[in-house]
Amino acid sequence: xxxxxxxxxxxxxxxxxxxxxxxxxxxxxxxxxxxxxxxxxxxxxxxxxxxxxxxxxxxxxxxxxxxxxxxxxxxxxxxxxxxxxxxxxxxxxxxxxxxxxxxxxxxxxxxxxxxxxxxxxxxxxxxxxxxxxxxxxxxxxxxxxxxxxxxxxxxxxxxxxxxxxxxxxxxxxxxxxxxxxxxxxxxxxxxxxxxxxxxxxxxxxxxxxxxxxxxxxxxxxxxxx
Amino acid sequence: xxxxxxxxxxxxxxxxxxxxxxxxxxxxxxxxxxxxxxxxxxxxxxxxxxxxxxxxxxxxxxxxxxxxxxxxxxxxxxxxxxxxxxxxxxxxxxxxxxxxxxxxxxxxxxxxxxxxxxxxxxxxxxxxxxxxxxxxxxxxxxxxxxxxxxxxxxxxxxxxxxxxxxxxxxxxxxxxxxxxxxxxxxxxxxxxxxxxxxxxxxxxxxxxxxxxxxxxxxxxxxxxx
DNA sequence: GGATACTAACTTGTATACAAGATGCAGGGC
DNA sequence: GCCCTGCATCTTGTATACAAGTTAGTATCC
Numbered sequence: 001x002x003x004x005x006x007x008x009x010x011x012x013x014x015x016x017x018x019x020x021x022x023x024x025x026x027x028x029x030x031x032x033x034x035x036x037x038x039x040x041x042x043x044x045x046x047x048x049x050x051x052x053x054x055x056x057x058x059x060x061x062x063x064x065x066x067x068x069x070x071x072x073x074x075x076x077x078x079x080x081x082x083x084x085x086x087x088x089x090x091x092x093x094x095x096x097x098x099x100x101x102x103x104x105x106x107x108x109x110x111x112x113x114x115x116x117x118x119x120x121x122x123x124x125x126x127x128x129x130x131x132x133x134x135x136x137x138x139x140x141x142x143x144x145x146x147x148x149x150x151x152x153x154x155x156x157x158x159x160x161x162x163x164x165x166x167x168x169x170x171x172x173x174x175x176x177x178x179x180x181x182x183x184x185x186x187x188x189x190x191x192x193x194x195x196x197x198x199x200x201x202x203x204x205x206x207x208x209x210x211x212x213x214x215x216x217x218x219x220x221x222x223x224x225x
Numbered sequence: 226x227x228x229x230x231x232x233x234x235x236x237x238x239x240x241x242x243x244x245x246x247x248x249x250x251x252x253x254x255x256x257x258x259x260x261x262x263x264x265x266x267x268x269x270x271x272x273x274x275x276x277x278x279x280x281x282x283x284x285x286x287x288x289x290x291x292x293x294x295x296x297x298x299x300x301x302x303x304x305x306x307x308x309x310x311x312x313x314x315x316x317x318x319x320x321x322x323x324x325x326x327x328x329x330x331x332x333x334x335x336x337x338x339x340x341x342x343x344x345x346x347x348x349x350x351x352x353x354x355x356x357x358x359x360x361x362x363x364x365x366x367x368x369x370x371x372x373x374x375x376x377x378x379x380x381x382x383x384x385x386x387x388x389x390x391x392x393x394x395x396x397x398x399x400x401x402x403x404x405x406x407x408x409x410x411x412x413x414x415x416x417x418x419x420x421x422x423x424x425x426x427x428x429x430x431x432x433x434x435x436x437x438x439x440x441x442x443x444x445x446x447x448x449x450x
Numbered sequence: 451g452g453a454t455a456c457t458a459a460c461t462t463g464t465a466t467a468c469a470a471g472a473t474g475c476a477g478g479g480c
Numbered sequence: 481g482c483c484c485t486g487c488a489t490c491t492t493g494t495a496t497a498c499a500a501g502t503t504a505g506t507a508t509c510c
Contacts (some may be wrong), residue, residue, distance in 0.1 A: 007493075030461065034487045046462085050272060054279040063462045063501045078369040082314065089310040144303040148373060232463080255491065266465045269491085288471045288492045454509080464499070472491075479484080 007044035010034075011051050018057050018068055019157060021219045025070045029058075031137060055154075071212060076156055083152050083171035085143060087200060088193045091180070093140040095114040102139045106132070107181030121170055126161055134178050139149045155209065160216055163206030172202075232269035235259075236276050243282050243293055244382060246444045250295040254283075280379075296437060303382055305429035308377050309372060312358060313418045314426060316405070318365040320414045327364045331357070332406030337399040346395055351386055357402050381432065387443055388431030397427075 005013070006111035014034070017023045031042045031049065038045065049066055052058050060066050094103060110132065130153055137146040176199045191203075230238070240258070242248045256267045256274065263270065276352040278285050287293050319328060334341065335357065355378055378385075401424040408417035 004494095032461080043461090043494050044494090047271075047275060047493090050275060051279055054276055060462080061502095063460090064503085065461065075369060078367045081318070081367060082311065082370050082373060085310045085314040086307065089307065093306070142303045142306060144300060145307050148307060229464095257491080267492090268466090272463090284474095286494080288474085288490090290491065402478050452510090456505105456507080458505090459488105459503085461502075462500090464497105466497080467495085469494070470492090473489085474487105475489100476487090477485090480482090 002065055004040050005044075007047040010038055010040070010044055011048035013038075014048055014052060015057065018052070019154070021158070021215065023068045024216075026064045026069050027068050029068065030065050035222050046084065047184060071158060071215060073159075073208070073210075073212070076159055077204065077208060079152050079156050080200065080207065083149070084197055084200050084204075086149055086152070087136070087196050090140045090142075090145060090149070091192050091196055093142050093145070093187060094136070095184055095187070095192075097139075097141065103181060103184060106135055106139065107178060107185065110174060110177040110181065112171065112178055112190070115174065121167065125170065129173055130157070130160070136180075158215060159207040159210045160203065162210050162214060217218060229265050230263055230269075232272040235263055235265070235269055236273035238263075239273055239277060240411075243277070244379070246383070246440065248293045250293050252293050252338065253290045254293065255290050280376075281352065296383060298384075298433070298435075298437070300428065301384055303435060304377050304381050305425065305432065308339060308374070308381070309422055309425050311374055311377070312361070312421050314370060315362050315365045315367075315374070316409060316414060316417050316421060318367050318370070319361070320409055320412070320417075322364075322366065325410065328406060328409060331360055331364065332403060332410065335399060335402040335406065337403055340399065350395065354398055355382070355385070360404075383440060384432040384435045385428065387435050387439060388428060 023029065031045050034045045034049075035042050039207050040058070049058065049060060053060050053066075056069060094100075095102075104168075124180050134150060134153065137149040140146065176195060180192050180195045180199065183189075183195060239248075248254065256270050259270045259274075260267050274285060274291055277283050278291075281294060283291050283293050319325075322328075341353075359371070359375060359378065362374040365371065401420060405420045405424065406419050408414075408420060423438065
């Protein structure tokens, strides 16, 4: 008998279950089901569900049930559009910083000469790709901006993990991250932003080609907890 | 004896009380206080508080109490920085639309020749100023973008309402909104974005000059429910 | 056979009791 | 005077009972 999870843990586990499609989009779940599953009362379940609803990961219909958010490819593309604007703002803000030591550290870790993660498309590499963008956002010292970008990443992760086709594009990723950092370090903001825009648009194009059919056929890829 | 408010109503009322500074930033509130105040049990209070915490309008400390979010002028300035990037994206997306009928309607309502709200700085005018930007975002047909901008507006409203000094700037506001729309209608995206950037930066400059002292001295201005 | 009204089961919303950690203060030890 | 301990109180976290609305199936009426 394991210890009872609290509302926070339940929230995190449900969040992962939704984002990894262990809970199918559109499917209906009830508080009693989850209370049985987690072996707790409805109270912490409700807290977790209400939080997930706030983050648009599910909708609660009064006296009917909870429905897992459906995947809307148009909306995901909209997230990518916003992402381009915000990540370019990150570059602008970093370019105005006095201290570039963090940026230099980040640049070093994506030097293609080192190839830290190798050329294989592993789960770790995919996570590292996302982390690069989040770390860049954190370096900007604009916590509002970093928060928005984290939110975007949560919503595009489903397709991002699938639109990562081959070893060739891994090398491209290394290159592009490295080039973005170096353009910044060379005081060439415009070039850095062009590189960033192309980098994200490439990801968006791949995402736009992902179909719901593919997503469901590749559910096992999405496990990341 | 009025009817008992439900969790949704409690959420909305608390939200207004926080944003209008009827609940002072940093102050501590407990579930029992609010339960007495609203004449309900702790359950709907908890639901409302947890939702407000998710939106960063307060923080819940386990077994200690809830603390109303403090006003962080640096963070508000960060919201403005993000706002500039996102509202310019709105303009980009609108410029790519086929149907500009909504844009034309909006432009008409801000024609300085009509001066719908007059030159006085009324509460209605301030609300209309915010509505202009939200309507513009809605026209873009990018719901993600519109949602982010709504979130930003929620967080900068405190200083936005105070940084609206005189009749002269009212006329400027009419002009700038009208010019932004017309530049778009003339297929001059760059000019529209320049105008938008200046328009928001002016507001940001005024916001940056607002002090916490001023905010507390002008709490009555903030009532808007 | 088809439409309708009723009922039983189910679901979320709310109230209340209890659990458990945090806080502050009083009192004793030194 | 200072520190430490213990207890009373307060707070949020959780469990449970009940309220009220929704749904689906069934029986009844025509």
